[in-house]
Structures are given as C-alpha cells and as structure tokens.
Amino acid sequence: MSTHIGAKAGEIASTILMPGDPLRAKYIAETYLENPVCYSQVRNMLGYTGTYKGKKISVQGSGMGIPSLAIYTTELIKEYGVKTIYRVGSCGGMSPDVKIRDVILGEAGTTDSSIIANTFGAGMYYSPIADFGLLDSAYHTAQEMGINTKVGNIFAADRFYNDELDLQKLIDYGVLATEMETAGLYLLAAKHHIKALTILTVSDHLLTGEALSAKERETSFDEMAKLSLETAYRNIND
C-alpha cells in the first residue's frame, strides 16, 4: 500500500486511465474492462484493474485539481511503477472553435498553479507538454474511430471559481478549454520520465453558457473513454 492507494504490489497496471471523478473510474472499469477488480477504496478515490482486449489496464480517480492529482500520480509512479497515464476529464470550452461534446487532445498545459514556480523558481516559465507519440496515436486512432478531435492548449485552473481571471486573454492566445489538472500531470510526467496525455470532453462552454445534461454527459464521455482505451491498448507493448 502507498499512503493514499490501497493496492498491493502487482495489482496496478503500468498503463492508467485517470479521471478526476472516482465514479467515472468505476463506470469506465465496469463498462469497458474485462474482469475489473477494485484495488483501492481509500478516501473513496476508487481504483480498478482489468483487461481491455486482453491487455492489463488500470483506472484510477485523481480527484480535482493539481494538488490531488499530484498525490495519485506520484504514488502510482514511485510506488507502483506506472509508465503511462491518460487523463480522461471534463472541461469547459473557451475557444469559439470548440463546441459542447467535442473531444479535445491536450497538446500543452497552461496554468496559474504555483507548481511551475515551485519547481523551477521565479522567472522560469516551463511549458508542460503531452507525450508526442501518445498524442499522435490518439489523434489517428480517433480518425479511424470516426471521432472528431480538436488539439491544442489546455488551461489548468488553480481555482474552479475565479472572478479575477482574464479568460478572454487566454482565449485570444488560442487556449481551447479549461480544466484543473493537465499542466500538473504533464509536469510530473516530465519529471519522472513517463508518458502522459490528456483527453477531454467539453461538458460546458464558458462563452455560450451551454452545459450537458447528466444523461448527455454519459454518452459523450463514452466516446472519450473508448478513444482512451483504444489508444492505451495500441501503446501497450509489454
């Protein structure tokens, strides 16, 4: 067991799908994995391992925000030898180029989180980026599956509710959407030399105020889950 994950050695796959919501982890595991086994219920941050088309994959909730994601990511890497993480999340559309239900591949992560400054010190503006091989693979896998994707810069907000933020400036500079984890995931992936990619579904749009209903979220999130699993399957070589 690690401090926050109640799994024994060998119970977690080297490839992880990581939604923020632990109930999305349960849904993905129970809907798409063969023989899913729940390996952790610590703090109800559920984690499951099963197989997808015969290859071992785990699904682990991260919680919301970089501080929570960093706990699970660090323990998965350092205590369980995880090598690849796909974040599967919801996001708020920002750019007029993205629409509700769109699937977005996070090419890079912008953030107002202190994690960059805490890592590099003041004056160094490190750019967290996706693993290019996974990004390329997800993009082409989506095309084969008939899923239209948008690729670009994702803003990982430090606060979900933030009246002080200049959202329009980020939109003007081409940021596609906002969520709360990607920049932290990509930074930690770089630090520990593992691969990471964020795949998101636009659940609401900050410009139009549109939002998916609970039922619509289920079907839209299914597209993201299937793309993540198929990409993961194609990139597992062990």
Ligand SMILES: O=P(O)(O)O[C@H]1O[C@H](CO)[C@@H](O)[C@H]1O
């Ligand atoms: O749907 P998940 O993966 O939780 O992601 C998004 O939803 C949460 C906010 O509602 C944040 O974690 C944000 O990143």
Ligand SMILES: O=c1cc[nH]c(=O)[nH]1
């Ligand atoms: O972090 C998030 C997630 C979904 N929608 C938002 O507006 N922000």
